[in-house]
Amino acid sequence: MRILMILLLAGGLFPATAMAASPEFEVEMLVDGGLKNPWGLAFLPNGDLLITERQGNLRVFRDGALVAEPIAGLPPIREVRQGGLLGIALHPRFADNRLIYLAYAGAEGGAHSTEVLRGRFDGARLEHVETIFRAQPKVRGGRHFGGRLLFDDAGYLFITLGDRGRDDDAQDLTLHSGSLIRLHDDGTIPADNPFNDNSAAAPGIYTLGNRNMQGIVVHPQTREVWTHEHGPQGGDEVNIMRAGVNYGWPVITYGRNYGTGTQIGEGTHKDGMAQPIYKWVPSIAPSGMTFYTGERFGQWRGDLFVGSLKFGLLVRLDVEGEAIVGEQRMLQNVGRVRDVIEGPDGFLYLVTDSPNGQLLRLVPPGRAG
Secondary structure (H helix, E strand, C coil): CEEEEECCCCCCCCCCCCCCCCCCCCCEEEEEEEEECCCEEECEEEEEEEEEEECEEEEEEECCCEECCCEEECCCCCCCCCCEEEEEEECCCCHHHEEEEHHHEEEEEEEEEEEEEEEEEECCCEEEEEEECCCCCCCCCCCCCCCCCCCCCCCCEECEEEECCCHHHCCCCCCCCCCCEEEEECCCCCCCCCCCCCCCCCEEEEECCCCEEEEEEEECCCCCCCEEEEEEECEEEECCCCCCCCCCCCEEECCCCCCCCCCCCEEEECCCCCCCCCECCCCCCEEEEEEEECCCCCCCCCEEEEEEEECCCEEEEEEECEEEEEEEEECCCCCCCEEEEECCCCEEEECCCCCCCEEEEECCCCCCC
């Protein structure tokens, strides 16, 4: 593997108080240009790293190299602009049941929506593949699929969805668009989901008023689910997700209309709609999200890492309880960071979203090689 650099670029003042520069680190190039628009990352218990490619392939990074052949057994998945093969999650009891979950853009008559499948992984292929969720409605066009997956501590599966480019749909409970979905591991609806008593509500909705969430993680202390979502022209958000909450899009937002800069909706605040715990104006186009809990970078323990598609860098957020009190921008011009996760070795892994995407690893100085 190749050491790219020993570098940390600390940005200036961002929406929260700027922090002092952290110690230097090294960036290892693990895969240089061998990935086609990589999107999601998940480690297996044996240390293999699974990587989704938006074009529809599921790849394996094993023993320091990208396995040449993709994992077999996936259904045909077609890339449609921002859609394709997206997020990935392992079942909490993967060691026993070998179940892998994948989000993708499912097609029907030229229209698409986010769907989720699961299958049993035998080391080379997925078997017994079944679709357990299909967002409704199917929409023509290729914007705002969301597509991140997460299991929480109680074993519930969360699915982030976008508004599919139709802003007002995010406030319509009869549609899945612009919501966070909460399911049992087999796709059935938990009895305590917040809108179960509303017969008109689309099944599985946990929150509404979300524009396009592409990051989701469990807080390491509170164990609550955190997400981030894309704003329009400005107004990217970090939110703590709570049952039945309306996060406001497009009625309230800190973003503006593209091009004109005119106001969207009713402003930035409205009774009954939640405020973000953090926002970016201008937008960074966030994607991927992980709390650092390891020992390799002790000074980062408890910090939140977010990729930036717009600026091609990695963002570190200093978290205190439910507040974000500082921000640092790292790896300037590394490329469109699509996902970032902590590995079982305590290092940070990230992928860049391009037709010649890269897999990178952050390690302390002197640990590369």
